[in-house]
Amino acid sequence: MCYNESSVTGKGSFMAILVLGGAGYIGSHMVDRLVAAGKEEVVVVDNLVTGHRAAVHPQAVFYEGDLANKDFMRGVFAKHPSIDAVIHFAAFSLVAESMADPLKYFDNNTAGMVSLLEVMQECGVKNIVFSSTAATYGIPEEVPILETTPQKPINPYGESKLMMETIMRWADQAYGIKFVALRYFNVAGAKPDGSIGEDHGPETHLLPIVLQVAQGKREKIAVLGMITILRTGPMSAIMSILSTWLTPIFWLSSICVLVNHQMPLTLALRLVFPTFRL
DSSP: OOOOTHHHHOOOOSOEEEEETTTSHHHHHHHHHHHHHTSSEEEEEEOOSSOOGGGSOTTSEEEEOOTTOHHHHHHHHHHOTTEEEEEEOOSOOOHHHHHHOHHHHIIIIIIHHHHHHHHHHHHTOOEEEEEOOGGGGOSOSSSSOOTTSOOOOOSHHHHHHHHHHHHHHHHHHHHOOEEEEEOOOEEEOOOTTSSSOOOOSSOOOHHHHHHHHHTTSOSSEEEOSOOOOOOOSOHHHHHHHHHHSOOOOEEEOOOOOOSSEEEOHHHHHHHHOTTOOO
16 A cells, blocks of 8 residues: 555645656656646656666656566655656667567566556556557558557557557556557657757667768668658658757657668658758
């Protein structure tokens, strides 16, 4: 059971939000926005396997630990009894790694979600926002992809997150834990002041790889997959990245994945931006 400190200290009179994976790329931006809003206490949990402690806003309360550790998580909820919502960014997310080591993904992602929901149920926390992925759709038969498009993942990463969505749906039905799953595609950008942004090693996201080619850090773009180009996303935001190197984080609904080719930067950009000239 969760020990509720508010019964002793009188705390917990205002709302708090727990951000899991808040030292990661997307999570650190979420923490930054929540702190800036100033309407609730922001609590961050991250095991720092891929996250960066320096990316966590100094006004957020930080705990280093793993969400699969139930006793650790019970302790976090006990210290912050005003937590009434969880935002989950703590899943592993490398497709190639998931193919080589699928059990790592089902353990951390899928089993980790079960442990988290069990502790949330014990502690009476009934709201969760989950960072899912468009990888749950696999290779869709039609584009653009709709929320109702059948989910048929083709790798353990996408499968693990689809299973997490399924688990949350049943937890909602049984325990009333309400959830939202955000299935975004590629995420790109940085905070305008440059204080936080993408910092992956190795980098696997498409746009940072494109920018590395522009910087001379890579000779060519080499990405395996299918050619799919959607121009319904925020193209002006992408151009802002290319021209200024700094832009607010945004959700990119454009995919440009190249089949078994090594392509010059200019050709790759013209696939997405037909009028692009270097």
